[in-house]
Amino acid sequence: MTFSSSHDVDPRSTSAARPGPFTESPAARLVWALTRLSIGWVFLWAFLDKTFGLGHETPEANAWLEGGHPTEGFLSKAAKGPFQSFYNSLAGYTIIDWIFMVGLLGIGVALILGIAMRVAAGAGALMLVMMWSAVLPPENNIFMDDHLVYALVLIGLALVHAGDTLGLGAWWSRLGLVRKFPVLR
Template sequence: MVNIANDHQASAPVTTLATTERPDRGARHQAPAPHTAFPVTGRTATAARYLLAGIRLALGWVFLWAFLDKLLGLGRGTPAANAWLDGGSPTAGFLGKAATGPFAGLYHSMAGNVFVDVLFMAALLGIGVALILGIGMRIAAAAGAVLTVLMWTAVLPPESNPFMDDHLIYAAVLILLALLGAGTTWGLGRRWAATPLVRRNTWLT
């Protein structure tokens, strides 16, 4: 498998995303294993790294902007009068009014709860900062996936599709970014992984 997190290109001009061992020549009756290979050149691997880094930064900004808008009431999604710093609730509007479907009653009861507000805002800030800096990608991906899936359950069924919407896509992309080590390009992921704390606790990478 191509390691897109590696900033140094391999000396070989072509690698493969998937390889299988060839059957032993001496085993005449052994059926050949299926072989599916996709050649990836150095330029393609480099382009993929930078594309994933760009997606990581974009998603990080989505989460961080949501936090800032709800905190300060910047007028995009949150009016100034409803800013969290001015006593507004970042969950009252969405959970109290927009939640629909089988879990609407549960979310309506949670709307405006101080603990839920703090947890929601902490998640937005933590996920956004982690993605932008490229650190703690596993935690950020897991937390982001849980948050977006919960938001998906709050709007069931989606307006334009029987079940699929952008929340599920966000969750899948977040997990993919963590699996492919997207924090090492245009980010501090490599330095973060080299710290003694992360070396002792690899789940923090």
């Protein structure tokens, strides 16, 4: 199997169809941006539903604002496999709820705005891998599931600067603090 990039294209070629790396074409930039917005909405929706009990996955009576524990049900009932006891031991702790909810909100907002993509991708990938490890083995495959796929996509989004298209990423990257600490890019 070989991989190629635009750098492998014969420079004598007159094809205008590929002026640069494919990830930089307008169509690819748009797809990456829409993917970023979509995954951002997944995180933000989970935060909103768990906070306000919008009734999709979280009934109003179990809303975080009503004193519910957003992580308790999953950690105490859904966790299985080799890490079950670890995840069960975290269920019901307020600090775990806060870490989870702030993570959902921060990752969702960063992805929607297209800012702090490296931080959002790293935190989101970590959260998704932890969710994956809480239910090992996955239902439909011996190891792969949507949590791992989303984690890889998040990393890809950061690598291609997906926040620059339909987002504030280009502006964000010019900020002095971000230039000084590129991890904030």
